[in-house]
Amino acid sequence: MKKIILILSIxxxxxxxxxxxxxxxxxxxxxxxxxxxxxxxxxxxxxxNLGKRILMTCNTSKxxxxxxxxxxxxxxxxxxxxxxxxxxxKYRQWYGDFKDLQLMEIYKDINKSTTIFRYKALYTKKVANxxxxxxxxxxxxxxxxxxxxxxxxxxxx
Numbered sequence: 001m002k003k004i005i006l007i008l009s010i011x012x013x014x015x016x017x018x019x020x021x022x023x024x025x026x027x028x029x030x031x032x033x034x035x036x037x038x039x040x041x042x043x044x045x046x047x048x049n050l051g052k053r054i055l056m057t058c059n060t061s062k063x064x065x066x067x068x069x070x071x072x073x074x075x076x077x078x079x080x081x082x083x084x085x086x087x088x089x090k091y092r093q094w095y096g097d098f099k100d101l102q103l104m105e106i107y108k109d110i111n112k113s114t115t116i117f118r119y120k121a122l123y124t125k126k127v128a129n130x131x132x133x134x135x136x137x138x139x140x141x142x143x144x145x146x147x148x149x150x151x152x153x154x155x156x157x
Contacts, residue, residue: 096124
């Protein structure tokens with residue numbers, strides 16, 4: 001009987017071992033919203049023109065590739081006429097022709113030293129609610145471009 005109580009006690013103690021509680025890691029805020037007039041006109045114009053150049057490809061089917069002075073090597077390698085054509089086919093079918101970009105917000109990513117321009121992409125169909133993000137690095141080159149559904153609240157993706 002004592003052996004059974006001892007074995008049950010050991011089983012209960014083993015079953016009740018303390019578990020490590022996972023505490024959520026709080027991310028340090030690295031993105032700061034900037035006033036539109038805080039950013040140089042050169043950067044705003046560059047982001048607008050290069051972003052518009054990509055989306056205008058959907059209307060014209062002609063794309064002038066980025067140069068080394070406009071974009072980083074990874075962006076130049078990733079944006080090709082073939083890739084743009086696939087995306088443009090879907091976008092034209094769903095949203096209609098591309099009209100223009102409307103600058104909504106500008107953010108500064110402190111860790112990566114990039115400026116993020118959030119544009120609302122305007123299309124002929126009213127159902128279109130798209131966003132174009134243009135990332136400009138400290139050398140004033142495009143370091144990334146993302147297209148996604150528009151959400152009013154800025155989310156890092």
